[in-house]
Amino acid sequence: MAHTVNNEESLDTVSQTLKLLGDKTRLTIMKLLDEQECCVCELVAIFNTSQPAVSQHLRKLKDAGFLQEKRRGQWIFYSVNRENNQYELLQSLIARLPSQLYRIEELEKKGLRISCG
Amino acid sequence: MAHTVNNEESLDTVSQTLKLLGDKTRLTIMKLLDEQECCVCELVAIFNTSQPAVSQHLRKLKDAGFLQEKRRGQWIFYSVNRENNQYELLQSLIARLPSQLYRIEELEKKGLRISCG
DNA sequence: TGCGCATATAATTATATGCTTATATAATAA
DNA sequence: TTATTATATAAGCATATAATTATATGCGCA
Numbered sequence: 369m370a371h372t373v374n375n376e377e378s379l380d381t382v383s384q385t386l387k388l389l390g391d392k393t394r395l396t397i398m399k400l401l402d403e404q405e406c407c408v409c410e411l412v413a414i415f416n417t418s419q420p421a422v423s424q425h426l427r428k429l430k431d432a433g434f435l436q437e438k439r440r441g442q443w444i445f446y447s448v449n450r451e452n453n454q455y456e457l458l459q460s461l462i463a464r465l466p467s468q469l470y471r472i473e474e475l476e477k478k479g480l481r482i483s484c485g
Numbered sequence: 486m487a488h489t490v491n492n493e494e495s496l497d498t499v500s501q502t503l504k505l506l507g508d509k510t511r512l513t514i515m516k517l518l519d520e521q522e523c524c525v526c527e528l529v530a531i532f533n534t535s536q537p538a539v540s541q542h543l544r545k546l547k548d549a550g551f552l553q554e555k556r557r558g559q560w561i562f563y564s565v566n567r568e569n570n571q572y573e574l575l576q577s578l579i580a581r582l583p584s585q586l587y588r589i590e591e592l593e594k595k596g597l598r599i600s601c602g
Numbered sequence: 603t604g605c606g607c608a609t610a611t612a613a614t615t616a617t618a619t620g621c622t623t624a625t626a627t628a629a630t631a632a
Numbered sequence: 633t634t635a636t637t638a639t640a641t642a643a644g645c646a647t648a649t650a651a652t653t654a655t656a657t658g659c660g661c662a
Contacts, residue, residue, distance in 0.1 A: 378581070378582055378583055379509055379512060379513055379516075379582060379583075380509060382512065382578065382581060382582060383506070383507055383508060383509040383512045384507070385507075386503045386504075386506045386507035386512070386578070387503075387504070387507030387508070388507070389500070389503045389507075390500055390501070390502075390503035390504030390505070390506070390507040391500060391504070391649095391650085392496055392497060392500040393650095395496060395499065395500045395503070396496055399496075407608085407609095408608070408609060408610095409607090409608060409609085412608095417650095417651075418651075418652065418653090419608080419609070419610090420609090420610080420611080420651080420652075420653085420654095421650075421651055421652080422609095423609065423610055423611080424610090424611090424650075424651085425650090426609095426610095427610080427611090439658095439659090441608095441659070441660070442607065442608050442609085442658080442659050442660060443608065443609090443659095444608075444609065444610095457578075457581065460577050461499065461503070461574075464495070464499060464574065465495055465496060465499060466495055466496075508619090508620085510620095524638085524639095525638070525639060525640095526637090526638065526639085534620095534621080535621075535622065535623090536638085536639070536640090537621080537622075537623085537624095537639090537640080537641080538620070538621055538622080539639095540639065540640055540641080541620075541621085541640090541641090542620090543639095543640095544640080544641090556628090556629090558629070558630075558638095559628080559629045559630060559637060559638050559639085560629095560637095560638065560639090561638075561639065561640095
């Protein structure tokens with residue numbers, strides 16, 4: 369069965385990606401980071417969850433190759449890894465979602481934005 | 486905040502859809518049924534799971550509006566509901582997957598195909 | 603060096619999910 | 633009618649997932 373390998377591969381990778389993004393917090397993180405890189409403490413301030421919860425979501429997204437991290441001083445900034453194999457699939461999904469930049473603007477109003485860029 | 490309603494709605498519905506399709510069996514069912522309607526016993530023969538397991542997956546997909554059923558004699562045939570709000574999103578996902586028609590051809594070879602159409 | 607902040611990880615708990623077994627319902631055939 | 637086949641549903645169990653709490657690590661600054 370020549371098709372079996374690619375067939376199963378595709379079904380596996382797509383379903384795993386959908387499972388990963390089938391969580392509202394993670395999906396929102398991906399949308400937001402696709403528009404603007406952020407450090408962890410900003411994401412904690414934006415989402416109403418604990419710091420470990422955010423870290424664990426970021427870990428899963430990074431392990432799957434969707435995110436990359438970059439340290440700047442004491443902060444670690446996360447951004448979308450556009451070299452990822454599945455980036456096009458990701459794009460087709462998050463393109464449907466409304467911009468999340470307003471969340472960052474709200475942070476700025478509260479003075480919680482880290483702008484050490 | 487004018488955007489809040491649509492924003493949350495979209496994030497909720499898309500993440501719920503992805504969670505639903507983030508299961509390999511359900512994703513494969515959707516791909517297959519998008520190509521060819523099938524009755525439950527065919528799906529049971531195709532996937533190596535029990536009849537209740539298949540029924541439960543079908544129930545979830547139907548409850549979300551992705552599938553519709555139609556009784557023909559003692560069989561209940563499932564097919565994709567193309568009127569569903571999320572059908573375009575569904576399409577964009579399953580279009581990436583390899584055809585599953587070979588599974589039906591295998592059924593035919595084994596004489597397990599229900600062709601009371 | 604020692605303290606404080608940012609982040610990660612480990613352990614635990616709570617909840618959700620998927621499967622199995624058992625049973626119910628509905629249609630057909632004898 | 634009774635038996636058989638197809639399907640759905642309910643209950644129970646096992647596993648997976650997400651969140652919390654507690655702790656560890658790493659960096660910058662006094």
